[in-house]
Amino acid sequence: MVRDLITLIRPHQWAKNLLVVPLVLIDTPRLGLGLLGRVSWAVLLFTMVSALVYVWNDVYDRHRDRAHPTKRNRPIASGRVSVPAAYAFGALIATALVAAVAFGPAFPWWPLAAYLTLNVAYSRGLKHLPLLDVLVVAGGFLLRVVQGYLAAGVAVSSWLLIAVFSLCLLLILGKRRHEMAVGGSAHRPSLAGYSVQYLDLLIVLCAAVAISGFLGHVQATIPTPYQALALVGSTPFALFAVARYLQVVVVDGDGGEPTRVLLKDRAMLVNALLWGVLIGGVLLVTQHPALLALAH
Known part of the structure; x- marks a missing residue:
């Protein structure tokens, strides 16, 4: 039963919160323990609220999941976890979430409430409406980013x-x-x-906007005289990241688990590492110009 309850809240999906909520750390020039603690708390809160959403979704979709070739093996759909047990587990998570909000670090938590409300609406009907189904899910990630910035007390870039x-x-x-x-x-x-x-057209459209957005964020956040280096240097990495993902989806026929692709594809990981070294190096030199003088 314990193992099934853990499976119910999808631990393998928690990486989404670790990847998105702490994005604010890139835009923060000085990292203190207080800031890291607040951002870590925001990650914990979003992990808890997403776990609550998973329980709710699986209870609500249990009949439809039983007709799916893989989802029928989920704890509630398969009958390994009863509906009353799932409700009790969800109530326990909700109680812990309220306590964490009430007694944790003080920062605005409206993205959590918005995320929960949006997902209830998603389960109740929005998930069945084309276009709205994907926009709502993407909106959930946007709320994760906003929560991270609110926890850190840093203004978020519109480009980001x-x-x-x-x-x-x-x-x-x-x-x-x-x-x-x-x-x-x-x-x-x-x-x-x-x-x-139609999906191929939408994917290409979103890929173009994503690349433009990331490059716009780089241009907006990196000061001169290293702005051009960061912008031009980031372009091939951004293009490769999107091109590689499109290759996985279109050529390899994969893409069913985007988190797995991002975290386990070697080409994506190496590309992200090199891109991170470039941006990290530029930010380091920008904030500490004396380091460049030492190199000479």
């Missing part, structure tokens, strides 16, 4: 929000394309409003 939103849309559309190609539209009603060709 555009980039994250469009990138998340890209990943979600890639997942929808995989579902469409593998199982058709029977198990997800919203897929009836898509076709593989």
